[in-house]
Amino acid sequence: MCRVLTVPNEGLPVQPFSREVLSERYLKAGELGCDDIFRRVSKALASVEEKAAQQTYEALFLKNLRDGAIGAGRIMHAAGTALESTLINCFVQPVGDTVQSVHQARDEAGETLRRGGGVGYDFSCIYPRHAEATEAFALDPCGYIDMFDTACAALAGLGARRGAQMGVLRIDHPDIDAFMQAKRKPGRWTTFNVSVAVTDAFMHACMNDESWQLVHHAKPNKTVQAAGALQRGDGLWVYETLPAKVLWQRLTQSAYELSEPGVLFIDHIQRDNNLRALETIATTNPCGEQPLPPYGCCDLGPLILPRFVRHPFGLAGDATFDFDAFEASVALQVRALDNVLDLTRWPLPQQREEAMGKRRIGVGLTGLGNALTMLCLRYDSDAGRAMAVRIAQTMRDAAYRASVSLAIEKGAFPQFSTHTYFSAGNFASRLPEALQRAIRAHGIRNSHLLSIAPAGSVSLAFADNASNGIEPSFAWQYLRKKRAADGSQTTHTVEDYAWRLFRSLGGNVRTLPSYFVSALDMTPASHIAMMQTMQPFVDAAISKTVNVPENCTYEVFEGLFLQAWQSKLKGFATYRPNDIVGSVLQVT
Template sequence: MNAPDAASGALPAQEVSLDVLHEKYAKGDERTIAEVQQRIARALAALEPAPQRADCERRFLWAQQQGFIPAGRIASAAGLGLRATLINCFVQPVGDAISGSDDGLPGIYTALSEAAETMRRGGGVGYDFSAIRPFGSKVAGTASRASGPVSYMEVFDASCRTVESAGARRGAQMGVLRVDHPDVERFIAAKDTGRFTNFNLSVGVTDAFMRAVEHDETFALVHAAEPGDEILSAGGHRREDGPWVYRQVRARELWESIMRSTYDHAEPGVLFIDRMNAENNLWYAEELRATNPCGEQPLPAYGCCDLGSLNLAAFVDAAFTPEASLDFARLREVATVAVRMLDLVLDATQWPLPQQAAEARAKRRIGLGFLGLGSALAMLGLRYDADDGRAMAARIATELRDAAYAASIDLAREKGAFPLFDADRYLQGQFIGRLPQALRDAIRAHGIRNSHLLSIAPTGTISLAFADNASNGIEPPYSWTYRRKKRTADGGTRSYEVSDHAWRLYRQLHGDAELPASFVTALEMRALDHLRMVEAVQPFIDTAISKTVNVPEDYPYDDFRDLYLEAWRAGLKGLATYRPNAVLGSVLSRADDAPVTPAGASPAPDDDPLRKRFEHRPLGELESVTSKIEYSTQEGRKTAYLTVSFLRADGVWESRPVTVERPFEFFMPANQRTGGHQWITASMRLLSMVARAGGPIARALADMREVVWEKGPVRCGHITREDGVRVPVYHDSEVAAIAFMLQRMLIRRGFLDEQGNQVPVGELALRLGQRMQGAGPQLQAETPAEPLPVMNGAKCPECGALALRKVDGCSRCASCHYVGECG
């Protein structure tokens, strides 16, 4: 990187920028940005006719030096001969069948296989799960009931967690469910307990639903699949136009549940799918049902997003002076070269699936956008949350649009229009109708190379590596200086001091002088100001904008609840929000957010997501409870003693002081640490680390319950059915059995609810107060409902227990009393 130069705005590299560059993008002997840029330029120019290659390589390198930054997959794989895709993200279709295809859509496990291959090659994946039949609907082929789309999402989540993408990049996923799907409430609540860590979730909202919200009307939840008998007897019926109505809901109540979940857990986001389709340039050739994982590209089945961004901070001249301006002529010239480069990426990439290659070649979608808007506005002396800042952003988007469309028209004259181009219908599109008449006339005369050209994506790591941490995409800076936690190759984390490019440049030019009024951060403005920026820019972007409205933890819900309704009224295609919360924590923390530790208390862990709200009490002793459990495996009966220690923490929740209790340590006595019990000790220590860090205990225990071993099921504990009968519970391993019993202990203590989900903070405080008064839940040992049989027989086909033996010539199960073949 360059040495400091006040005239050019060049600054020495930040440590985090160098680390990101070397870990993610610089390959082999590459050590500098210039070397990565040279590789990209050479790889793309090689696809041009031989006489043009040298000139194209020179121009491609120049465009990058001036501020064009190709997306991360291009930077990390172009020119390396890898069988990895240069495309960041895809949308994959999912049908209702288990395998094969259904109504032209691949079955669930076919789609799973396709997604795994896509992620293995380096691409993230978005899905619309709405075709999957709802929970409780009929499955005629097996005379059974469906488990619903949320259950199958667990399989996709596990696959994403397992498959490591090319270049050590974990896969990313977006799950979408239509708002009229009968399982939409399950979907909305899916991440309440920290599940689906490899998914972003968004509800696909229709205009009809939003009008029902406005007018406080009921709204039908419908699906093509026939409901089960219970649903039919409760009023389910078939509409004249074909779909089955499962039930009616009050639209405002459903909308409120979306808003509450988004406020509490930052998900689900919202996609306005009717707006996406109405504004689609290819309205005549495709239907949009989902987006890529970050939401900047609504895509059809097997569609891809081929992305790149202009660093707006690189186009500011005379920053922080009365003469500050943005060089629009240079921006247009760089954008022209960038369009050509992104078009070549479609030919240079390795496609994970042939369907993706065919889709891309038929439409040649690209997504040129920008990053550094927040930084550039500060350098120009304009506030992000003011009218003049929004006006500048709109002008930038307009100039970028016109330059990109003109470049694509020129490419069509040289190389031909995209195969599905139909001049009459293409020019009828709503977005195309807003282009200047000169561009519309040129499209009719010459065609256009790319069906879509513009997209504003999140640009976290490429901003760090290639733009000196200019602000991310369309976002304002989160903070001018902050600490960033980054995962390391060994699975740990490292904390960096990071500064925004505009802040660093101002300090270089003006030392410790007070920051101008143009320096405004994400948390210093109203949520509505975030929305207004998207409203100002969206009319000039033909796909979509990835925008997260960051609000502080204490942002009032009453000010938040109508944000998405305003977004729909403003004509946006979607929106996501983030408010720091105990389930998710935060990757970023402002440098001035260090917690204050009470005298005599141990410091809160650095990554404790509750540290801003709850400080550990200086306790002389922890309060601990112990439970004796018995379980039975193929090897015989076993006894274990589990101990959980609890810590009390004081803080403020929803403007009132509260005290809560949470687990602090998990323990098994040392005399059990023999032979195969070493893994138990390791598990207890890891759970204790999660607890001490304020992490998601509910999720950790749920993950442990998914562990399977080869020795067969384990019987441990019991549950009470609705008819009052207590029945034994089987688990897939000893790990799962131990996790079940720890879960039961925390349920009886009141830390988890009956389903094993995290109890909200307000309820935790209430339960602790009741228990201190002798009225709350008390922990008592849970004893088996009946003697536990030694499980050393064959596997029972009815209950799965290893308790099937021949008795009087018949196969009988000692667990569930199943009687099988005799004689």
């Protein structure tokens, strides 16, 4: 049995569904619980160190895993095994502007998916459906996404991990409306999340009630030309001009009814990028927490925040967060994730080349909602957000300091340059002055260091269903649907970790204190406020779903997207339960 090692309640038994997820996804032959997995993973991560230091780091990594610094799912699943799986959760695959390049992208993505990685794509280069007929394209973007979706689903039928993909299209692509409405057809794009790459220019056009052009470099067919298509001075063809607000309403109405598409605020992503002088980012990994260039990867590892809460709920003394222990754990996590890059099997040589040149990693966190509850702080309060800022800032500074130390020991990432790394307005340019001086003097091992993923499966398996990522608790007791390999679903009763802990320590769960606040108890604006609070301290992005009650009016819902852009978020996704999308979680 896997024991939850949370201080001071090591005796709290793990609930059955968490044990089931651990067994099905992570335990290997001969392993009986979490500690066996931790020993396997720590030994593997230490194996890339100098031989004389391997035992030392194996012990350090083992302690850090036990303390709550775990790897993302691929690491915990495959590290230290003979599996040909990658240890990297997600990748971005470039899609070119010829039939040959698209089919190459599909085949390369298939190899990545077969080895356990999820894949994100920008399909904006693909010719619109009303482009002039040439040998260049047989299908439009939606048609090619159908093809990628079918190929991914076929891999699952052959026994591979169920694939996760992200499809992105720019807001100025002529097929953007068909893309946004595609999931109205039941069963379409089941392996894809979809997002629209929204530019600042489009948002300003909406606010100023201006027109918006749908454009592409491909020449339109004669029918579109006869309807008034023209070629701009920059060479792009204008297929259609319409009020920006009309397109905005189509986007937000689809999200209101389908919970998709999400949006990527692509200009802010690029502006904040530490390597914006070297690369252009057009899409993200499937859950949106990691904007990536072509062939980029996300090498992730969250820290379980409830493990750092002392005297939870103030029942045996003042509830406090152990920042010293957290800081030390973050620093060691940087080394562990850096080692993953040298240990993993790479599905494609281009992915290895990209990773070795920049050494991106993503130290993250999970269980924020539970940790705040255990600290007697409401998630939707000023005090709760202030604590979240302090945690995020501590994580940022500890990670960047550790990466500088690694650069002194092992060398900076090969593409590091002080002339470009501190480009005005990017994330690195806002680091504390002492850190900037250290980076200028010694370089830094990893171009990017921070990413907050959903961490759903690892939170279930290794944290006894702690709240995911930066999410608040969904509910204290609820039903969770689980998909089997054959596509069937089973329903399980699960309980929130903080709620279980409060009960086990003698708290009265019939009259919960006011700081027990769930996702459905707070306004959607409060969800956005937490993202706005933490994003300035995260160099990649944050994956978070803003839960919206079913009775939320469209007018209120539409305003959330504007609030997200004004809050300088890098992406935004919503979930509003309804008959079309159904639900994975259901409150009992």
